[in-house]
Amino acid sequence: MGALGGNGATGGRERRWRGISRLDARNRPPRSLLVALLLASVTLITLDFHGGTDSPVEPARRVIGEAFGPVESATAAVIRPFTAVPSWLRTQGSLNDEIRDLEAENSELHSLVATAGYDRNRLEEYDGLTQSAENLGQALVPARVVAYGSSQSFSNTVTIDAGSQAGIGADMTVINNDGLVGRVLRVTRTTATVLLIIDEESIVGGRVGSSLEIGFVHGKGSLADDELDLRLVDDAVIPAEHDTVVTWGSSEGPYQQGVPVGRVTDVYSSLIESSQRAVLQPFVNFSALDVVGVMVPTGTTSDRAVIEADGAMR
């Protein structure tokens, strides 16, 4: 039993005993260190909270983003083939059903397009009148989502694998083929962080398709279902259900105009705020984001193929 208090120089078992008897002493975490680390955390919070967009933490975010961005992209590229596996395992019947549905939708769209030519031509003339020439064309830089913010962090953000090298900058509009996804918050050389429009802090200027009334689309940050709030500026106007809302767009604001945001599903009139509140169903499925496009000014130099406004690849 001498090993309990002895030097423990013989055999692993005795050493273990000695190590464990020492555990007691080092088992008490030092309070001074706890206080120091807590103060460091609080300092960090204070710095970042009061700094806003030019907080001293931003450079650190950028440096860490530069380091982790490529790793996230590489990991996502490795994982992608495996996450696609469930889509292979489908029955002949479900594929046939999907083809039938798509064919029906396609023919419907064809008939729409056939009649829309006249309307579109007229619209283009108006657009040409009202918009300055350099503002018309917007090119798209394609990118893929490589990392997602977790719900534990209570913010809806994703990382995409295109950054300043691809010609992307802060406040650019991010879309996918369904509609508006969000805007770019910050970029590193190879990645960019995107704030989704369902985030609580996201506010998008929106315009109701049928009446052209303007309002603000707020993200709700809710877990269960992707929903957006639309508050109209003119509270006398009641948006109709199934109305489409598009971005309103301003010359220096982050969102380009005319990007579809969502469809009105419910309308409430709030007596307290004396305004109309409508619930929007966004067109984009935010739980299955993959390929997105970032709207950049036409002629942007990029490290990858850019889709120009007329559909050509460059």
Added chain:
Amino acid sequence: MTRLRALIAALAISVALILQVSLFPHFAWHGIVPNLCLLVVVGAALTINAPSAMVLGFVAGVALDLVPPADHVAGRWALALTVVAFLAARVRQDVKPTAGAVVGTVAAASFVGTSIFALTGLLLGESGAVPDLLQVIAVAVLWDVLLTPLVLPPLMRLFGRLDPHLVTA
């Protein structure tokens, strides 16, 4: 030895972080993913000496705060994970923790960590509605407990091998 230990601990945090933002969202329930960084911190606090574990908790928290897509006020996870490391290091008794004790510690740590993060969010006006918070905390605890049998034993073996106090050689 110490430098190697720090390097391996940093590597463990990085791997956990990357998996947390890039792999697990594909299996997430309403965007809630297992908090692997928290598991690494708890594993360390149960194995290595308390001061190192607390520094590791702080570093893991700062990493969670800064690695992209994160957009919340930096320092919130650092605060939460420092407290988690402190508590987990206190919980440990001077015997090797049993499986039940490890699972219990992870559940408590996950609850405390996610709650502190949510509460700081409420104070700073960043978190959502309280029912949502509770739901997130509950599911996060469930996730972390589910992953504990897979993640904690190899982690604790790794940290145990690295700790110079347990391995005198």
